[in-house]
Amino acid sequence: MPRGQRRPRGERGFATTEFVAAFGFLMIPTLLLVISLMSWPERQAMANTAASEAAREVVVKRSPNETDREAVALAVARETAEQFVDGGANSVTRASVVVQNCTRTNCRGAEVTVEVDVQLPMLSVPFIGTIAPTYTYTARATERVEDYRGF
Numbered sequence: 001m002p003r004g005q006r007r008p009r010g011e012r013g014f015a016t017t018e019f020v021a022a023f024g025f026l027m028i029p030t031l032l033l034v035i036s037l038m039s040w041p042e043r044q045a046m047a048n049t050a051a052s053e054a055a056r057e058v059v060v061k062r063s064p065n066e067t068d069r070e071a072v073a074l075a076v077a078r079e080t081a082e083q084f085v086d087g088g089a090n091s092v093t094r095a096s097v098v099v100q101n102c103t104r105t106n107c108r109g110a111e112v113t114v115e116v117d118v119q120l121p122m123l124s125v126p127f128i129g130t131i132a133p134t135y136t137y138t139a140r141a142t143e144r145v146e147d148y149r150g151f
Contacts, residue, residue, distance in 0.1 A: 036123045043091070046084035047118040047139035050077040050092060055114040055143035058097055069097040077116045091119045093136070102145075110145045 054073040063069050073095040081088035094117040102110035116139045123132035 032123060032125060035125070036121070039124055040120060043085065043088075043118065043120050044137055044139070046081050046088055047092075047116055047137055048141070049084065050080040050118070051095075051114050051116040051139040051141035052143070053077070053080045054095055054116060055112055055141040058112050058114060059143045059145050066097065069099075070095060073097050073114050073116075077114075081118065093117045093119055107145055108147050111142050112145065113140060113142045115140050 054076040057076040058069050058073050061069075061072050063072060074092070077095045078089040078092045081092050085091070094115075096115045098113045098115075099107065100111045100113065118137050118139065119134040120137050121130040121132065121134050124130050
């Protein structure tokens with residue numbers, strides 16, 4: 001618009017209103033996303049540690065029963081998750097145990113693989129909680145049974 005010419009009355013801008021609208025519709029969702037992204041690596045590390053601790057505990061306990069192995073793995077995974085994050089034990093949903101290279105009489109040198117499923121929140125707002133659905137992250141860990149020890 002050339003200098004000295006007046007604007008029509010209906011075309012005046014509202015900088016304050018536009019700033020508030022832009023802040024509300026653009027910055028707040030971006031801020032919530034950044035806050036949620038910070039918790040994902042922490043919970044993934046929690047799941048990986050829970051799986052490795054559960055695998056180690058299954059190897060050390062030497063339970064011959066498959067149901068007992070899975071119960072031990074789930075209990076240890078939940079305990080480890082609770083040490084990482086408040087309420088982390090509730091996020092562990094499943095722990096499965098697979099023993100490879102093991103016969104009925106000899107499990108020396110066998111490999112025990114534990115898979116732990118953890119629910120990760122898509123959007124977690126501080127002081128409010130999870131307000132979006134969760135997705136499942138599966139962590140795997142393999143532990144070898146010592147050569148001079150068996151189940």
